[in-house]
Amino acid sequence: MIRPIVKDPVFLALRSDAAGPEDVSVARDLLDTLEAHRDSCVGMAANMIGVRKRILVFMNEDAPAVMFNPEIVSRSGPYEAEEGCLSLPGLRKATRFRTIKVRFQNDRFQWRQKTFRDFTAQIIQHELDHFSGILI
Numbered sequence: 001m002i003r004p005i006v007k008d009p010v011f012l013a014l015r016s017d018a019a020g021p022e023d024v025s026v027a028r029d030l031l032d033t034l035e036a037h038r039d040s041c042v043g044m045a046a047n048m049i050g051v052r053k054r055i056l057v058f059m060n061e062d063a064p065a066v067m068f069n070p071e072i073v074s075r076s077g078p079y080e081a082e083e084g085c086l087s088l089p090g091l092r093k094a095t096r097f098r099t100i101k102v103r104f105q106n107d108r109f110q111w112r113q114k115t116f117r118d119f120t121a122q123i124i125q126h127e128l129d130h131f132s133g134i135l136i
Contacts, residue, residue, distance in 0.1 A: 059120075077097055
């Protein structure tokens with residue numbers, strides 16, 4: 001189901017809680033909402049659709065991907081980026097890392113670890129900021 005995008009900075013500044021198997025439908029809604037905004041969006045965190053859970057979706061090359069409870073376990077190559085967000089107007093500067101290793105749960109809640117680089121790494125870092133209530 002396509003959900004409306006939350007634009008309330010007070011809500012977006014709240015920290016997200018861990019996701020569990022009962023939250024799989026939220027991931028489906030996130031994927032539907034990402035697809036509906038694909039012309040202007042490459043990633044979304046669950047709080048962007050009003051759910052304070054650690055779930056993110058992103059375009060991994062040309063295919064959408066889902067992560068539950070992701071965390072960065074290593075990072076390298078800091079650089080300054082300028083990013084936009086569907087939830088906030090305008091562009092903002094952010095420090096990002098060219099390479100990140102992420103530990104996350106898949107849709108069966110099995111732990112996985114994967115390395116991401118460049119723009120895909122930037123997308124994931126932006127969405128992880130949402131979990132901590134960081135508004136770029």
